[in-house]
Amino acid sequence: MTARHDQQFHALHSEGLLLLANCWDAGTARLAIHAGSKALATSSAAVAWSHGYPDGGPLPPELLVSTVRAIARVATVPLTADIEDGYASDPARVAALARDVMRAGAVGINIEDGAGAPEVLCEKIAAIRRAAAEEGVNLFINARTDPYLRPLVAPDARMAEVLRRAALYREAGASGLFVPGVREAGEIAAIAAGCGLPLNVLVRPGFPPLEQLRALGVRRLSAGSDIAEMADSYIVHAMGEFLRSGQVAAPDAPPLAYPQLNALMAGNGG
Known part of the structure; x- marks a missing residue:
C-alpha cells in the first residue's frame, strides 16, 4: 500500500464524484491511470472474461487474487476489487478471501447480496470488517444491493x-452503497439522501449528465463491464475480419453485449 491508499480512497468519496473506468488486468490498469483515473476498480465480469470464464461465480478465487496482485504492481492510485458475493456463503471463507485481496494490494472491495438474504451479506461484511482491522487496512467495503437488477x-x-438494506449494511460495517440499475433522477436523489453512505451507481445510456449526478448526491460512478464489452467486441470482430480477408481493419460491426460475451466465455457462444 502506497502513502495510505486506503485513506485516499475513502477521501475520494467525499470530494465530489469519483469516476471509475473499470479495468481487468495490469495493462488496462496502466491505461486507466494514463487516462487520468484517480483510482482503479476491477469489473468482476471483465476479470472473469479475461481468464476465459463467464461472470457470476465460476472464476477460481485464486485467479481473482493473482489479478489484484498484478494490478497492484503497476498501481500508483488506490485499487478496489469486485469480489462478487465473496465466492462462498460462509462469512469466514469470504473474510479469508478479502484478507487475501487486501494482502494482494486492494484497499477496497465490492461485495453483493444478489438474490440472497441481506442478513447473509451483513454477516459477510462484519467478518470482512474484522479481518480488515486485523490487517490494519481501513478497507472501503462497497455493498452492492440488487433490487433494481433482480x-x-x-x-x-x-x-x-x-x-x-442500506441501513442493515451500514450497521454491519459497509463504507458505501452500490445500487446498479437505478436510473430515475428522483429515485437516485432519494437513495443518496436516505442511505447514509456514499452512493455508487452504474452508468447506463441516457443517464443524467455528471453535474446533475453530483447534484443528486451520487459520489461514485462506475463503468462496470461496458468498456470490456466494447474492447472484446472490437477484438472478436477484428479477428473475424482478419480470418476472412487477411486484413486488419477497424470493424464496422455492432458490439457484443454482456449476455453474448458471458455466454461465449461459458463455452456457449460458438
Whole structure:
C-alpha cells in the first residue's frame, strides 16, 4: 500500500464524484491511470472474461487474487476489487478471501447480496470488517444491493427495499452503497439522501449528465463491464475480419453485449 491508499480512497468519496473506468488486468490498469483515473476498480465480469470464464461465480478465487496482485504492481492510485458475493456463503471463507485481496494490494472491495438474504451479506461484511482491522487496512467495503437488477420486490417497492438494506449494511460495517440499475433522477436523489453512505451507481445510456449526478448526491460512478464489452467486441470482430480477408481493419460491426460475451466465455457462444 502506497502513502495510505486506503485513506485516499475513502477521501475520494467525499470530494465530489469519483469516476471509475473499470479495468481487468495490469495493462488496462496502466491505461486507466494514463487516462487520468484517480483510482482503479476491477469489473468482476471483465476479470472473469479475461481468464476465459463467464461472470457470476465460476472464476477460481485464486485467479481473482493473482489479478489484484498484478494490478497492484503497476498501481500508483488506490485499487478496489469486485469480489462478487465473496465466492462462498460462509462469512469466514469470504473474510479469508478479502484478507487475501487486501494482502494482494486492494484497499477496497465490492461485495453483493444478489438474490440472497441481506442478513447473509451483513454477516459477510462484519467478518470482512474484522479481518480488515486485523490487517490494519481501513478497507472501503462497497455493498452492492440488487433490487433494481433482480425481481426481488415489486417495482414500486424497490427504493424502500434498497434503503432498508442500506441501513442493515451500514450497521454491519459497509463504507458505501452500490445500487446498479437505478436510473430515475428522483429515485437516485432519494437513495443518496436516505442511505447514509456514499452512493455508487452504474452508468447506463441516457443517464443524467455528471453535474446533475453530483447534484443528486451520487459520489461514485462506475463503468462496470461496458468498456470490456466494447474492447472484446472490437477484438472478436477484428479477428473475424482478419480470418476472412487477411486484413486488419477497424470493424464496422455492432458490439457484443454482456449476455453474448458471458455466454461465449461459458463455452456457449460458438
